[in-house]
Amino acid sequence: MRILMISAEAPPLHRAGALVDVLDALPHELRERGHEVSVVLPFYREIRENSLTEANDTGVTVDIRVGEKNYVAEYFEGRRPSGVQLFFVRCDEFFDRPEIYGEHGAAFEDNGTRFLLQQGRHGIGASPDPAATDLTRTRLGRCSHPGLHPCAQSAIRHCPNDP
Numbered sequence: 001m002r003i004l005m006i007s008a009e010a011p012p013l014h015r016a017g018a019l020v021d022v023l024d025a026l027p028h029e030l031r032e033r034g035h036e037v038s039v040v041l042p043f044y045r046e047i048r049e050n051s052l053t054e055a056n057d058t059g060v061t062v063d064i065r066v067g068e069k070n071y072v073a074e075y076f077e078g079r080r081p082s083g084v085q086l087f088f089v090r091c092d093e094f095f096d097r098p099e100i101y102g103e104h105g106a107a108f109e110d111n112g113t114r115f116l117l118q119q120g121r122h123g124i125g126a127s128p129d130p131a132a133t134d135l136t137r138t139r140l141g142r143c144s145h146p147g148l149h150p151c152a153q154s155a156i157r158h159c160p161n162d163p
Helices: 018-032 111-119 130-137 150-155
Strands: 002-006 036-042 056-066 069-079 085-090 156-158
Touching: 002 018, 018 036, 036 111, 056 111
Parallel strands: 002 036, 036 085
Antiparallel strands: 056 069, 056 156, 069 085
């Protein structure tokens, strides 16, 4: 089975909460049982600055509309030592911050928007429609546009496989 997990926290984060522990153990155990597991998480500053994290630019950029505003997300790909594939969503406006959820004891006011963007608003990421997840399931950098959900097709700004 192919499983895509979308989370605000997962390894290689070091200083978050119990969700990191779950997203460390669960994908590994599912892989041990023969499943193909990928995890999508924000490309936080902490991850980008971690010299042990290898993240390769997929060349895919996606326009995601949240409310009245469009944002551009770039996708990077990595792999954990256990073999679990990682996709990082980079949108520095939301994820290039010193903390994950807030600062000085207060949550960031735009947390709702930040994590809507991470999940994708055009059928990219988790969706009950299998065709809508093709962008992620085909490893982002190897898009096969035929069969993609029309909203996902319109969201793709650039794919390295486009003519």
